[in-house]
Amino acid sequence: MLVTFTTDAYADITMFGDVALAMLKMMGHSATVPGAVLAEDVPAALARLTAAIDADKAAPPVEDKNADEPVVSIMKKSPLAPLAGQTNPTLEVRQESIR
Numbered sequence: 671m672l673v674t675f676t677t678d679a680y681a682d683i684t685m686f687g688d689v690a691l692a693m694l695k696m697m698g699h700s701a702t703v704p705g706a707v708l709a710e711d712v713p714a715a716l717a718r719l720t721a722a723i724d725a726d727k728a729a730p731p732v733e734d735k736n737a738d739e740p741v742v743s744i745m746k747k748s749p750l751a752p753l754a755g756q757t758n759p760t761l762e763v764r765q766e767s768i769r
Contacts, residue, residue: 671686672684673703690703696719696723697715697718698714698718
């Protein structure tokens, strides 16, 4: 399943369903698709999403059960690696929607 986020303030963003639903839950949404986040709810949803991302970054790393295997950096193998340093378009959409 694919989920497309649309707003008049930004280009559409399409995400894989499991990732989109997880993000919607972080935003405090019911994760019902199709659905909508009302304009007056966007600032609170953005705050919850930002807090969830910050909490995830602050969480201790999960112990790697495959620590004896060689590390392969996705940044060196992925054709999307040049995009890794760019900003997060989903957060940009939410921030543009508030303005």
